[in-house]
Amino acid sequence: MRSRAGLSLRLPTRTLTVTDYSPALPCTELRRPPLAQAVRYCRDLTRQHSKTFYLGSQLFSPPERAAVWAVYAACRAGDDIVDEAGNGDRERELREWRSRIDAAFAGQPADDPISTALAWAAGRYAIPHSAFAELHEGLNMDLRGHEYRDMDDLLLYCRRVAGVVGFMVAPISGYRGGAATLNDALQLGQAMQLTNILRDVGEDLTRGRVYLPQSLLDEYGLSRAALERWGQGEPLSPAYRALMTHLGGLAREWYAAGRAGIPQLDGRGPLAVLTAARAYEGILDDLERAGYDNFGRRAYVSGRRKLLMLPQAWWELRSLGAVHG
Incomplete structure (x- = not known):
């Protein structure tokens, strides 16, 4: 499959279907700490940085929107590393961000709200880990002044x-x-x-x-x-x-x-x-x-x-x- 510009498109290796995601979680699970605090953090970050994305996210069911907020927050965390001012070692910070993403997908999240929420979302829905690997490559393009x-x-x-x-x-x-x-x-x-x-x-x-x-x-x-x-x-x-x-x-x-x-x-x-x-x-x-x-x-x-x-x-x-x- 190729795009209009002729660039080869690499889709996830496994085709996902409606059977790949679990039924909606009871809202009570999303109210239990530490997941509740983690989801609220991701929700607030989404609302702060993208009112347009946040508007759309609110139309999902409660568990779906929680997962969408987790995904957005994880992506945003990487983007913020690239965009932040200063002379810090941003390449190292971006590698650490990628390590936290990998750990969340492995079910061993770091002790921070984004990792907690993403680990839950990745465990509940068939979110492709490879998509974050591609995102990492894109963030590196920014970091290196492509x-x-x-x-x-x-x-x-x-x-x-x-x-x-x-x-x-x-x-x-x-x-x-x-x-x-x-x-x-x-x-x-x-x-x-x-x-x-x-x-x-x-x-x-x-x-x-x-x-x-x-x-x-x-x-x-x-x-x-x-x-x-x-x-x-x-x-x-x-x-x-x-x-x-x-x-x-x-x-x-x-x-x-x-x-x-x-x-x-x-x-x-x-x-x-x-x-x-x-x-x-x-x-x-x-x-x-x-x-x-x-x-x-x-x-x-x-x-x-x-x-x-x-x-x-x-x-x-x-x-x-x-x-x-």
Whole structure:
């Protein structure tokens, strides 16, 4: 199986089905310490760092949302190591993060809330350990200042740091359709990450990061020096807006491909994932309305607009016969 950009997609070696996840836990189990405290910690971290992801997560059943929060918190912990300022040994810290992930999957979690919650989630649902290995590779790309030569390079990064999150969440909800559904989940995650990249061009530049592929910059007659000037307030060029329009269109293609698999999720999964997808795509809408000014402002979706997306998502799924539970 290959992506639109021609990059080979490595799916988990075992196809997961609805029989791979256990029935919902009684809520009483989630109230017992230390799991209760661990889940609350992961919930609060999710709410603090991604209101969009948090909105979607609340639509899962209680045990499913607890597992989703654990997955998000574990991913976020690695991301924070890469992004934190200072001269600490971030490569060592990232290796330690990976060791804690591995220990949690082995059922021997470290004594911290994220490890506790992740060990429970990994023991309860068929979350692929290999997805975290790919995430680790993606975080290392950031840590080592990877330079993106072409779209295949950028696609690989989007897969590693966000696409694989679809592999983590799908078995929590349960799903039908095998590898095809996983591929749709992968493309949805990639669309969300590309949206983040387009939103944060100016912010990332202040960290010394440029995710826009050099081949595309060359094609549109752009340079890093031009990005620096726009970061200092110079008006954006038509060529830059054209590049953003091109990448925004690619993100739209990935959203469309990813949405095709949402009805294959079980239970409350379709509503949770579609609501989050609509909210992320709303960031792209806002960016487009602002003429792709991603240096002087940060595109966002208001809380009110996000809430309005919930009934819209429900009606869309109802029309597809995909409203469950």
